[in-house]
Every structure is written in C-alpha cells, then in structure tokens.
Amino acid sequence: xxxxxxLLLVALVLPGLPLGEWRAFLLDTAQFAFLISALALxxxxxxRTGQLxxxxxxxxxxxxxxxxxxAPALGTLPALxxxxxxxxxxxxxxxxxxxxxxxxxFAIATLAFSxxxxxxxxxxxxxxxxxxxxxxxxFGGAFPLGGYYLAVGVLALxxxxxxxxSRSRLHYAMAATRQGEAVARVLGVPVIRVKLxxxxxxxxxxxxxxxxxxxxxxxxxxxxxxxxxxxVEALVIPIFGGLYTTxxxxxxxxxxVSLETWLRLRIGEGYLVVYGVILVLTILFLPRGLVSxxxxxxxxxx
Amino acid sequence: MLDGRLAYWRLxxxxxQTMELLLQTLINGILAAGIYALVASGLxxxxxxxxxxxxxxGEFTMIGAFxxxxxxxxxxxxxxxxxxxxxxxxxxxxAITYLGLIRPVLAAPELNQMLLTFGxxxxxxxxxxxxxxxxxxxxxxSYQGATLSLGGLSFGVPPLLAFGLSVVILGALYGFLDxxxxxxxxxxxxxxxxxxxxxxxxxxxxxLLAFGLSxxxAGVAGVMLSVMLYASPTVGFAYTLKAFAIIVMAGLGNLxxxxxxxxILALAEALVSTYLPGGGGWVEAVFFLxxxxxxxxxxxxxx
Amino acid sequence: xRKVWMVLLAVLGLAGLALAQTTVRVGVLLPISTVxxxxxxxxxxxxxxxxxxxxxxxxxxxxVDDGNAPATAVPALTKLMTVDRxxxxxxxxxxxxxFALSGPVKQYQPLFLCIGAASSVVEQxxxxxxxxxxxxPWDYHNVAAALEFFKYLYDSGARRVxxxxxxxxxxxxxxxxYRQQLERQGYTVQAEPFKSGSGSFTAILTRLKGFRPDxxxxxxxxxxxxxxxxxxxxxxxxxxxxxxxxxxxPTGFEKNNLSNDIAGMxxxxxxxxxxxxxxxxxLYRRKFGEVTDEYMAPMGYxxxxxxxxxxxxxxxxDKDRIAAELAKVQMDTPFGPLSFKPSDTGRTRFQGFNxxxxxxxxxLEGSRRPVFPPNRAARPLRFPGNY
Numbered sequence: 001x002x003x004x005x006x007l008l009l010v011a012l013v014l015p016g017l018p019l020g021e022w023r024a025f026l027l028d029t030a031q032f033a034f035l036i037s038a039l040a041l042x043x044x045x046x047x048r049t050g051q052l053x054x055x056x057x058x059x060x061x062x063x064x065x066x067x068x069x070x071a072p073a074l075g076t077l078p079a080l081x082x083x084x085x086x087x088x089x090x091x092x093x094x095x096x097x098x099x100x101x102x103x104x105x106f107a108i109a110t111l112a113f114s115x116x117x118x119x120x121x122x123x124x125x126x127x128x129x130x131x132x133x134x135x136x137x138x139f140g141g142a143f144p145l146g147g148y149y150l151a152v153g154v155l156a157l158x159x160x161x162x163x164x165x166s167r168s169r170l171h172y173a174m175a176a177t178r179q180g181e182a183v184a185r186v187l188g189v190p191v192i193r194v195k196l197x198x199x200x201x202x203x204x205x206x207x208x209x210x211x212x213x214x215x216x217x218x219x220x221x222x223x224x225x226x227x228x229x230x231x232v233e234a235l236v237i238p239i240f241g242g243l244y245t246t247x248x249x250x251x252x253x254x255x256x257v258s259l260e261t262w263l264r265l266r267i268g269e270g271y272l273v274v275y276g277v278i279l280v281l282t283i284l285f286l287p288r289g290l291v292s293x294x295x296x297x298x299x300x301x302x
Numbered sequence: 303m304l305d306g307r308l309a310y311w312r313l314x315x316x317x318x319q320t321m322e323l324l325l326q327t328l329i330n331g332i333l334a335a336g337i338y339a340l341v342a343s344g345l346x347x348x349x350x351x352x353x354x355x356x357x358x359x360g361e362f363t364m365i366g367a368f369x370x371x372x373x374x375x376x377x378x379x380x381x382x383x384x385x386x387x388x389x390x391x392x393x394x395x396x397a398i399t400y401l402g403l404i405r406p407v408l409a410a411p412e413l414n415q416m417l418l419t420f421g422x423x424x425x426x427x428x429x430x431x432x433x434x435x436x437x438x439x440x441x442x443x444s445y446q447g448a449t450l451s452l453g454g455l456s457f458g459v460p461p462l463l464a465f466g467l468s469v470v471i472l473g474a475l476y477g478f479l480d481x482x483x484x485x486x487x488x489x490x491x492x493x494x495x496x497x498x499x500x501x502x503x504x505x506x507x508x509x510l511l512a513f514g515l516s517x518x519x520a521g522v523a524g525v526m527l528s529v530m531l532y533a534s535p536t537v538g539f540a541y542t543l544k545a546f547a548i549i550v551m552a553g554l555g556n557l558x559x560x561x562x563x564x565x566i567l568a569l570a571e572a573l574v575s576t577y578l579p580g581g582g583g584w585v586e587a588v589f590f591l592x593x594x595x596x597x598x599x600x601x602x603x604x605x
Numbered sequence: 606x607r608k609v610w611m612v613l614l615a616v617l618g619l620a621g622l623a624l625a626q627t628t629v630r631v632g633v634l635l636p637i638s639t640v641x642x643x644x645x646x647x648x649x650x651x652x653x654x655x656x657x658x659x660x661x662x663x664x665x666x667x668x669v670d671d672g673n674a675p676a677t678a679v680p681a682l683t684k685l686m687t688v689d690r691x692x693x694x695x696x697x698x699x700x701x702x703x704f705a706l707s708g709p710v711k712q713y714q715p716l717f718l719c720i721g722a723a724s725s726v727v728e729q730x731x732x733x734x735x736x737x738x739x740x741x742p743w744d745y746h747n748v749a750a751a752l753e754f755f756k757y758l759y760d761s762g763a764r765r766v767x768x769x770x771x772x773x774x775x776x777x778x779x780x781x782x783y784r785q786q787l788e789r790q791g792y793t794v795q796a797e798p799f800k801s802g803s804g805s806f807t808a809i810l811t812r813l814k815g816f817r818p819d820x821x822x823x824x825x826x827x828x829x830x831x832x833x834x835x836x837x838x839x840x841x842x843x844x845x846x847x848x849x850x851x852x853x854x855p856t857g858f859e860k861n862n863l864s865n866d867i868a869g870m871x872x873x874x875x876x877x878x879x880x881x882x883x884x885x886x887x888l889y890r891r892k893f894g895e896v897t898d899e900y901m902a903p904m905g906y907x908x909x910x911x912x913x914x915x916x917x918x919x920x921x922x923d924k925d926r927i928a929a930e931l932a933k934v935q936m937d938t939p940f941g942p943l944s945f946k947p948s949d950t951g952r953t954r955f956q957g958f959n960x961x962x963x964x965x966x967x968x969l970e971g972s973r974r975p976v977f978p979p980n981r982a983a984r985p986l987r988f989p990g991n992y
Contacts, residue, residue: 024687028680052413097594100601103412104355108550109597111543112590119587122772130777131726132701137708217675219704221774224674228543232420239417261680264670269637270432276425280403283417287410323811330807375857436640438827442861446831447838458807458839530835531804532828532855540802575808582799582809583772 003247003294004159007254011152015145027148029261031216034151035209037253039230040237041158042205044249045165047238049198050102050178055094055110056206057231058117059087063207064214064225065127068135071215076139080150080211087207088200090117095199099192111231118226132221135214150212155250158205162246165201174198175244206234240282242291251290322454323576331572332565333461336468337523337530339564341541342548343472343557344519350555351492351512354404355412357419359545360538361426362392362517366524368430371533374441381441381529382463388525389518396517400510408509430535438532446529464526471522472561475515479557488512492555547593567592628663629922631912632685632715634696634706636673640853642698644899645720649695651885651892651902652909662916664909667691671698675705682706686713692924693718695908698901700724701774707731716924716931718908720901723747724778725950732952736928740908740957742872743948748779750963751850751870752786754977758820761988763845765793767818769809769833771801771825775852780824801825804832810840819845827855834863838992845989848965853899864968866990872962873900873939874973878983882939903939911936911943931955 011034019026043056067083074082098109121127128134138146165171173194176184181191214220233256241252259278263271286292341363348356369388370381403422407415448459479485491508520538527537548567552559567589574588575581633649636642646668653664667689671678685691686709693716697703703722707730710717716736719727723744731737742750755766766787770776780796787794795816797809806829813821821844823833830849837847848868858864875886875896885903890896915931932955935944940962948956965977967986976986 021688021690022684025680025684028683032676032680097598098601100604101597104349104546104554105550105597105601108547109594112547112594112597115590116587116594119584123583130772130774131724132704132774134704134726134730213676217679217705218708219675219701221701223773224701235413236417236420239413243413264672264677265684268670270428272428273425273432276421276423276428279421280418280425283410283414283421284403284406287407287414319815326811327808330805330811334805431638435643436638438855440831440855440857440861442857442863444862446861447835447863449839449841451841456839456841458836460835461807461839527804531802531832534828571805572808575805576812580798582769582797585803585805586800 001163001246004163004250007250008152008156008159011155015148027145029257031148031151032213033254033257034155035213035216036230036233036237036257037250038151038155038158038209039206039234040241040249040253041155041162041246042202042209043234044238044243044245045162045205046198046202048165048171048174048178048244049195050181051098051195051199052103052107052235053110053202054107054228054231054235055091055114056202056234057226057228058114059091059203059206060210060213060230060234061121061222061226062090062117063087063210064220065121065133065210066207067211068133068214068220069126071136076146076150076215080208083211084204084207087210088204091199091203092196095196099195111228114226114228114231118222121226122222127222128220130222132219135218135220137218138212138215147212147216150215154205154208154212157208159246159250161201161205162249166246170194170197236279238289240279240289242289245291247294248289248291255290326455327572327576328569329455329457330576331569333457333465334572335561335565335568336461336465337526337541338544338548338568339472339561340468340519340523340526342545342552342560342564343475344516344523345542345545346549346552346557346560347488347512347516347519349549350557351488352400352404352509352516353408353412354513355416355419356516357416357542358399358423358426359516359520360542361423361430362395362520363524363527363538363541364427364430364533364535365395366392366521367528367533367537368434368524369521370525370528371439371441374528380443381525382443382467385467385522385525388521392521392524393514393518395521396514397510399517400513404513405506405509427535434535436535438534440532441528443529460526460530464530467522467526471519475519476558484508484511489557492557544589547590551593551596626661626663627916627920627922628665629693629916629927630665630667630689630691632682632689632691632694632696633666633668634671634678634681634685634694635668635698635720636702637668637670639673639698641721641899641901642671642673644897645698645901645905647889647893647897648902648905648907649909650905651888652906652913654892655888656909656913656916659913659917662913664913664916671696671702673699673702675702678702678706679709682709682713686715692716692922693912693927695720695905695912697722697727700727703727704730707734710734710737716928718912720904720908724774728948728950728952735954736924737953738928738931738945738955738957739948739953740904740943742958742960742962743956744778745782745949746958746960747870747963748782748786750960751783752790753960754848754870754965755787755792755820756790757977758846758988759790759792763819763988764791765795765816765818766820766822767813767816767844768794768796769799769806769821769823769825770796771829772798773801775826776801776824799825799829802828804828806833806836807840810836810842814840814842818842820848821846822848822850824850826851827853830855830858830867831861831863834861834867838863843992847990847992859968859971859973866967866969866987866992868965868967868976868986868990869973870963870965871900872958872964873903874898874964874966874975876972876974876983877939877964877981879939879941881937885939900940907938907940907943910938 063083066086067079070082071079173189176189237252238249242248345359366388370384373379373384445459450457548563552563571585669681671681695718697719698721700722719739721741770780784794911934915927918930919926945955964975966973967976974983976982
C-alpha cells in the first residue's frame with residue numbers, strides 16, 4: 001500500500017524532477033508504462049473472481065476507438081468516458097454470455113470475442129478500417145503534459161479502485177467466487193452480480209487506458225489497438241508482479257516496461273531472448289511474483 | 303461483380319456446377335483439417351494430459367519447419383522425407399523442455415505455468431530470429447503445384463499428402479492410446495489427473511511421454527507447413543491460436559473429440575471462404591464466432 | 606618566441622582541421638528486427654562509409670530501433686532528440702509508425718529524411734512541415750506505375766482482372782482506386798480480400814475459375830507468394846499472368862519452379878543495368894558478403910550519399926543550411942536520377958523519387974529480370990505466361 005502510494009507520487013512529480021537530458025524520453029516511456037500497468041491492474045481485478053480474460057485487448061481497443069471517434073464532438077474527457085462506457089457495455093454482454101464458463105474455456109471464449117470484435121472494427125465503415133484512424137491529441141494539444149497526466153490519472157484510478165475493492169467486503173466475495181462458485185453461493189455470495197460487476201469495472205478501466213493510448217499515438221489501426229500481444233501482456237504482468245494485489249500489477253508493469261526498454265537500448269538485436277529468459281527464471285524462483293519479495297509471511301492486502 | 307456470385311444462388315434444383323463447387327469446397331475443407339488436427343492433437347496432449355497450457359507449442363511447429371528447410375537447403379532432402387527426423391528431434395526437445403522447465407512448475411498454479419511457457423515462447427521465437435532473421439523462406443519440391451483431377455474435382459498434391467500423412471499419424475496415435483497399456487495410462491491421466499497416482503501408474507513417465515509426443519506432433523505439422531507455406535520464426539503462431547480454440551471446443555481432456563472439431567471448423571472456414579461475398583476477410587471471425595457460440599451454448603445447455 | 610609560433614601553428618592546424626571537416630551526428634530510427642529495416646540500415650551504413658572515406662565530411666550515426674510500433678518509436682525519437690541531441694534523423698519506414706512520429710517530429714524540429722512511408726496519410730500529416738524530405742514514392746505513384754503496366758497488358762489483349770488483396774492497411778489502401786481506374790481502362794474487375802499468412806486460397810481461387818481472369822493480381826506479403834503460386838495451379842486456374850505486389854518476396858522463391866513467369870513490381874533489382882547500381886552491389890557485397898534483393902538497402906545508401914553531398918556544400922552543421930543544400934542536390938542513383946520537387950499533390954515540398962523508379966519484373970528460371978517499361982526491359986515480357 002505504501003509502495004503503491006510512493007510509486008504514484010513519483011509518477012505525479014516525475015516531470016518536475018531533475019532528469020536532465022533523459023527527461024523527455026523517460027516521460028514518453030513512462031506514459032506507455034502507466035497505461036499498460038493500468039491495463040494489468042484492470043485484468044487483475046477480473047482475475048480475482050476467477051475469470052482469466054483474454055479479452056482485455058478488445059476492451060482496450062474498443063475504448064481507444066470509441067474515444068477517438070467521440071473526441072471531435074465531445075472533447076477529451078467526455079470522450080474518454082465514452083470509451084470506458086463502451087468497453088464496459090461490451091463486457092456486460094460478454095460477461096453474461098460466459099457466466100457458466102471457467103478456466104481455459106472462459107479464456108478461449110474471451111479470445112474468440114476479441115478476434116470477432118477486431119474484425120468488426122476492421123470492416124465497419126466509420127472506423128477508417130484497415131487504413132487506420134487518425135486521432136486528435138488530448139485537449140487538442142493545448143497542454144504539453146496533458147497526455148502524461150491523463151495516463152497518471154488512469155493509473156491512479158485503477159490503483160485506487162483496486163485498493164478500495166481489496167479493502168471492501170467485495171474482496172471476500174471475489175475471493176470466494178474465485179475459489180469455488182458453488183461454495184460461494186452456499187455462503188450467500190451473489191456470484192453473478194460479483195462476476196458481472198468485476199467485469200464491467202475491469203473493462204471500463206481498460207477502455208479508459210485505451211482512449212488515452214489513442215490520444216498519445218495519434219493513430220489507430222485495428223491490428224495494433226486490438227493486438228493479442230497486449231492482451232497477453234495484461235495477463236503476464238500480474239503473474240510476474242503478484243496476483244490479486246495492487247502492488248503486483250503496478251510494480252510488475254513498471255518493471256517489465258522498464259526492463260524491456262532498457263534491454264532494447266542496451267542489447268539491441270536479440271534483446272527479447274533475454275526478456276523471455278528473465279520471465280522464465282522469475283516464475284521459477286519467485287512463484288508468487290515480485291511482491292513475494294516484500295511480504296515474507298501472511299497475505300498482505302496490497 | 304455481383305453476377306459472379308448470383309450464379310451460385312440459383313433457384314430450383316442445383317446445377318452440376320453448383321454441386322461441383324460444393325463438393326470441391328467440402329474437399330478443400332477436409333484436406334485443410336489434416337494439419338489443424340495434427341497441431342491440435344499435439345496441443346491436446348500437452349493441455350489435456352500434462353495439464354500445461356503450452357504457449358510455446360507454435361515454436362515447436364516452427365522448429366519443425368526450420369529442420370525441414372535446413373535439411374532441404376543443405377542436402378536437398380525432400381521435406382516430407384525428413385518427417386521422421388523432425389519428429390525424433392522434436393520429441394527430444396519436448397522431453398528436455400519437460401524435464402528442465404515443466405516438471406518444476408507442475409504443482410504451481412496454472413497461471414504460473416502460463417507465464418513460463420509464454421517466456422519460453424518469446425525466447426525460442428527470438429533465438430530463431432537471431433539465428434535466421436525474419437526472412438520468409440520457401441523450399442522447392444517438384445510436386446508443390448501439382449494437382450490430381452478426379453471428375454471435375456481437383457486435389458492439390460501437397461495438401462493431399464499432408465492430409466494422408468495426418469490420417470496415418472493420428473491413426474497410429476489413437477491406436478496407441480486405445481490399445482497399448484501405456485496409451486491407456488495416458489488416457490487415464492487425461493481423464494483424471496489425481497486418480498492414476500493412487501493407482502500406481504508412473505505418472506511422471508506418462509507426462510514425459512505425452513509432452514514429448516506433443517512436441518513431435520507439432521514438429522511434424524511444421525514440416526508440412528514448410529512445404530505448403532514457408533519457414534520463418536513466426537510460422538507457428540496462427541495455427542497454434544486455432545489449435546487452442548479447437549481443443550477447447552472438443553473439450554479439455556477429450557483427446558478423441560479433437561479430430562471431429564478440427565474437421566467442423568475447417569469445413570466452416572471453407573464454406574465461408576467460398577460462399578460469403580468477401581469471405582476471405584471474414585474467415586477468421588467466423589472461425590472464432592463458431593467457437594464462441596459453441597462454448598457458450600454448450601455451457602448454458604448443461605445447466 | 607618559438608613557443609608562440611608553436612602555439613599559433615597548433616591553433617591554426619586545429620582550426621584548419623575543423624574547417625576542413627564538418628562532423629555531424631545523424632540519428633537513424635528504423636525497425637531493425639524486420640528484413641526491410643535491416644536492409645535499410647545496412648544501406649545507410651554503407652553510404653556513410655563512402656561519405657566518410659571522402660574525407661571532407663564525417664557522419665556519425667546514432668542507431669535506435671523503432672520497434673516497428675508507435676509505442677516504441679515515439680520514445681525512441683524522443684531519445685534521439687533529447688539525449689543524443691541529433692539535428693538530423695533518417696527513418697520512417699512503416700507508414701503507421703511514421704504517422705505517429707509526425708507529432709514529435711514537429712515538436713522537436715529535426716531535419717527528417719524519410720526512407721519509406723508510402724501512405725498518403727503520412728503526406729497529409731507532414732504537409733505543414735518544411736524539414737521533411739521524402740525519398741520514397743507515395744502510394745499514388747505506386748498505383749500509377751501499376752496502372753501503366755495494366756494499360757500495356759490491356760493493349761496486349763487482357764480484359765478481365767481478378768484482384769486478391771490482404772485485408773490489412775497494405776492491401777486495402779489502394780483497392781478502391783485500383784478498381785475504379787482499371788474499370789476506366791476497360792477491364793472487368795473482381796476483387797477478393799484474404800487474410801495474409803493464412804495460406805488458404807483454394808476457396809477463393811476455385812470461385813474465380815468461373816470468372817476466367819486474364820490477370821491474377823495479388824496484393825499481400827511475402828508469406829503469400831508461394832501458396833498463391835501453388836494453389837493457382839492446384840485449382841486449375843489458368844490466368845495469362847500472375848502479378849504480385851508484395852513489398853518483398855520470400856527467400857528461395859526464385860529457385861522454386863512455381864515462380865516461373867510470375868511478375869512483380871519493385872523499385873530496384875541487383876541486376877539493373879545502371880552504373881550506380883553496379884557500384885552499390887559491389888560495395889555491398891564487399892562489406893556484407895552477400896547480394897541483397899531488398900530495395901531499401903540502396904534507398905538507405907542514396908539517402909546517406911545525398912546527405913553527404915549536402916553537408917559538403919553547406920560546410921556547416923546548421924540543419925537549415927544543410928536542408929537548403931539538400932533541396933538542390935541532383936545526383937545519379939541506383940534508381941535513376943534524384944532531385945527534390947514538391948509532391949504531385951503539392952502537400953509536401955521535398956519529394957525525391959516518383960513513379961518512374963518502379964519497374965515490373967518477371968521470374969524465369971531462377972532469376973528476375975525487368976520486363977517493363979520497355980526502355981528498361983532486359984528481356985521481353987512473357988504474356989501469356991506458362992503456368
């Protein structure tokens with residue numbers, strides 16, 4: 001919890017720190033790091049109910065496209081909200097359809113959903129299709145750090161919701177659902193409501209992250225926005241960092257992006273081999289993820 | 303542009319032309335199902351028997367494709383003749399992977415195993431990229447464009463060969479699973495991973511065998527892909543994705559259902575490609591839509 | 606007194622050296638892990654070697670991988686501009702990535718030498734930026750060059766063309782234009798999308814048998830070349846010409862019999878009969894030990910050489926002086942003569958090559974030779990081809 005607060009504080013003041021000539025590069029990289037960490041947090045939220053989704057690439061993409069299309073008419077912040085809502089609404093549909101699916105079956109169903117969504121966006125007439133969609137920068141480019149602070153905002157929101165949920169009664173309901181739905185029902189947990197609520201919150205956050213991403217890269221294409229790679233990253237980061245926590249996905253996301261960037265700058269060609277090996281070694285020696293380095297015994301909340 | 307398609311939607315009794323097109327489409331679908339079934343069966347062994355979601359399965363396919371390509375470039379050996387060697391090599395690779403990486407995480411949560419195989423997949427793919435570059439490489443065999451004509455129908459020789467070999471290999475696999483003691487042990491472990499331990503079957507040996515076989519099947523499929531498509535570090539990805547979908551549709555642990563599921567999906571793809579205007583762009587979406595509907599409908603029906 | 610002389614001499618000597626040689630740091634931002642990106646980098650390095658060997662100018666390269674995605678390319682450009690502090694950037698291979706770079710480029714104002722990025726979406730994005738030198742032809746140039754070839758084929762009797770296009774940005778970008786223009790030329794057109802890399806064309810090709818196309822034109826990637834060639838024959842579709850337009854062809858394709866009589870379009874072949882091209886091929890072979898097919902290699906080479914000339918003429922490291930000299934550069938290249946003019950649409954001021962660099966080639970017995978336009982043909986086009 002303290003670590004989370006500290007990280008968010010650093011994120012907030014990063015532009016003001018004396019970073020010298022690396023400042024612009026770090027801020028740029030940090031923006032993308034915040035967004036993928038927010039996505040990872042969103043994924044983890046859903047995972048707490050036992051639903052291991054491969055659809056977060058789709059939620060991200062839907063949010064990105066919805067926000068990009070809405071921005072000229074509504075302005076930046078309302079457009080981002082629209083993005084989140086669209087993603088959330090689609091997750092309601094997906095959540096209802098997959099209520100009775102678990103484990104790999106659930107994962108593949110969400111993957112199928114994601115691929116179908118991508119094709120629909122590809123073929124739809126108003127999305128710019130295969131050629132892509134140019135996007136206006138956040139706030140029309142008026143604030144140079146606008147995009148950066150939007151990313152910080154989304155990350156803080158995701159972390160905040162994650163912390164709140166882990167301290168609420170919902171935490172136990174989600175854990176019970178994850179550990180066994182039948183037993184949870186017997187204990188009086190409204191399983192369906194818990195699952196759907198988690199889905200919608202998770203998708204909403206993912207959609208927000210997608211919208212901010214669109215306004216940063218200024219260009220959307222279905223293959224990039226709905227990338228399967230991103231959905232897998234959203235899954236890999238919480239496992240690497242520590243599942244069912246807030247610190248895990250947050251720290252994990254920042255470290256993974258930093259690691260990748262540093263390796264790419266240092267090693268150049270072949271850096272991904274090292275990256276893959278590091279992932280393998282981490283899970284072999286730190287099965288509980290990075291957070292196990294902080295909590296020696298007992299299960300912390302954050 | 304529309305008239306070409308309207309010709310297929312004739313009212314009244316189907317003309318010989320439309321019948322021919324339908325038959326040809328069905329044949330195309332069944333031939334394509336061969337490789338799908340091969341890759342999916344391999345994955346089914348890893349997921350259903352060992353219980354590992356093996357993200358690196360596509361990389362085993364890729365290694366098979368490169369073995370075939372390199373042998374071809376080095377010695378001129380026809381890729382189909384290198385099937386045996388590829389199978390052996392990949393079995394070894396699978397066994398080593400199992401002993402070195404998989405066995406330590408068997409008891410770990412499923413998600414950890416996923417991260418492990420994912421990391422392995424990234425590492426393998428990028429090692430291939432380092433060694434060979436991202437180039438697409440093709441082999442050259444005399445029969446690559448050849449075709450067999452029966453009636454008005456044509457069978458491409460490479461897909462026919464691939465299909466025939468898949469039938470033989472899968473036949474041998476299922477014969478092994480049905481009739482030999484070890485095979486039955488494998489099936490027992492697939493159906494209930496706890497019970498066999500109590501019955502005293504050497505579960506470790508079964509796991510090793512299953513994972514090795516899984517990799518070998520992937521490698522064999524890779525060899526076929528090197529002839530029909532190409533060899534490159536990313537050749538395995540698309541087929542692996544579909545393989546995951548196929549085994550889930552068949553049902554995890556249901557090794558037999560893989561072949562019918564592969565056929566159904568390949569047929570759906572073929573029908574969409576042929577009959578839907580602009581079908582080529584929708585094929586993937588239809589594939590996954592079928593999976594989605596099948597999974598969700600089945601889950602609600604079981605209630 | 607002698608000390609004073611020595612100091613004076615030393616100072617003069619150093620000043621002389623500094624005046625005699627302008628040293629400039631140039632950033633290179635390319636997708637190094639892709640085949641085209643690597644080829645481009647090789648070409649740039651080769652060109653820089655030549656420039657530095659001349660002694661008058663020294664170019665130092667700072668190479669950063671753009672990762673072939675906006676999320677990695679944008680920070681990479683930021684690093685080049687703020688950490689490495691370069692004033693000149695060679696980059697912009699993929700259109701989508703270059704588009705995403707337009708914002709940061711306009712923010713940091715480097716002299717931007719764009720090696721690829723054919724999409725006119727990029728032309729629009731840079732239309733208000735004066736330090737943008739675009740060497741590669743735009744997509745409308747590519748389309749015009751292809752249409753010229755189609756017109757020639759029409760005059761040779763072709764009437765029906767079937768277009769297979771991959772349903773991503775590369776394949777879908779020009780499809781409407783192609784259809785319109787081809788129909789205007791008098792062709793009957795049937796167009797079908799496909800998923801690149803899927804390798805399954807049997808269904809579409811079977812369907813096209815009823816259409817009996819004279820030309821089978823496919824727009825996709827190298828991974829589609831062999832399946833299309835093989836399955837066209839397997840299905841018994843017998844077009845008069847198979848014409849492919851991928852950005853690159855697979856390695857080993859020329860050794861495969863299925864490639865015979867397949868036509869394609871490229872900006873350059875190692876066998877092109879042109880002094881600059883032969884020089885480039887020799888230099889490349891000496892440095893890298895092989896002959897490359899990728900036209901991005903000579904493109905990078907040309908950019909480096911043109912930059913070298915501009916640096917020499919400017920005699921300074923000021924990017925605007927260099928830009929002014931670059932605008933005046935006229936030189937012979939493996940692609941033909943290079944000079945900068947406003948683009949055809951007028952949106953950008955410095956456009957290097959145009960549709961005239963494109964040539965159509967045909968595979969025959971293991972080699973590719975230009976067959977069109979007639980003034981560049983090494984042998985006649987085989988139409989109808991023997992498939």
